[in-house]
Amino acid sequence: NAGVTQTPKFRILKIGQSMTLQCAQDMNHNYMYWYRQDPGMGLKLIYYSVGAGITDKGEVPNGYNVSRSTTEDFPLRLELAAPSQTSVYFCASTSQGELFFGEGSRLTVL
Amino acid sequence: DQQVKQNSPSLSVQEGRISILNCDYTNSMFDYFLWYKKYPAEGPTFLISISSIKDKNEDGRFTVFLNKSAKHLSLHIVPSQPGDSAVYFCAASGGETSGSRLTFGEGTQLTVNP
Numbered sequence: 001n002a003g004v005t006q007t008p009k010f011r012i013l014k015i016g017q018s019m020t021l022q023c024a025q026d027m028n029h030n031y032m033y034w035y036r037q038d039p040g041m042g043l044k045l046i047y048y049s050v051g052a053g054i055t056d057k058g059e060v061p062n063g064y065n066v067s068r069s070t071t072e073d074f075p076l077r078l079e080l081a082a083p084s085q086t087s088v089y090f091c092a093s094t095s096q097g098e099l100f101f102g103e104g105s106r107l108t109v110l
Numbered sequence: 111d112q113q114v115k116q117n118s119p120s121l122s123v124q125e126g127r128i129s130i131l132n133c134d135y136t137n138s139m140f141d142y143f144l145w146y147k148k149y150p151a152e153g154p155t156f157l158i159s160i161s162s163i164k165d166k167n168e169d170g171r172f173t174v175f176l177n178k179s180a181k182h183l184s185l186h187i188v189p190s191q192p193g194d195s196a197v198y199f200c201a202a203s204g205g206e207t208s209g210s211r212l213t214f215g216e217g218t219q220l221t222v223n224p
Binding site: 004033035041043044045048058090099102103 | 114116119142144146151152153154155156159199211212213214215216217
């Protein structure tokens with residue numbers, strides 16, 4: 001049972017570079033989320049999706065973009081990476097209530 | 111505007127004793143509360159939840175208490191075990207943050223000493 005799979009697990013970016021964090025779930029969940037976790041700050045919602053073709057902003061969407069072309073995949077795009085985007089990123093999915101999280105992607109922007 | 115707050119960044123207890131983790135919230139529209147546990151280099155995993163129609167929910171060694179009038183919930187772990195050492199996040203949903211969107215607290219690092 002794969003659950004929620006995130007790639008890559010680690011990445012170092014230079015300022016101004018762009019990249020995509022991949023997220024896939026095999027539980028046929030409608031809801032998918034991207035969170036970032038900064039030290040001592042808990043998890044902050046970046047973007048979320050309630051189904052294929054539908055996305056919406058969370059608390060901290062600036063500097064990110066998402067798409068949801070299929071139920072399974074919810075990639076997070078960083079354009080023009082900045083040091084403030086250094087964080088651990090978690091993708092999650094649910095059908096209702098309890099969230100299932102991926103293992104996280106640690107991103108460092110230098 | 112931190113709607114869910116965990117005021118203790120860390121807690122240390124002896125094995126076999128009770129661990130009590132606390133969480134306060136400000137949004138009266140929250141009606142569903144969850145606790146997640148996170149080990150280093152892993153994603154958070156669901157531990158236990160409670161709906162606002164209840165004031166207590168129990169699952170083995172874990173019990174969550176909800177005091178709606180005080181907008182406060184707590185997680186009790188008894189007896190505590192060294193494997194319980196992890197970061198615990200409180201989360202809430204409901205009202206304008208419904209549709210399964212969760213608002214998380216900052217987390218409390220629990221250390222259980224053998």
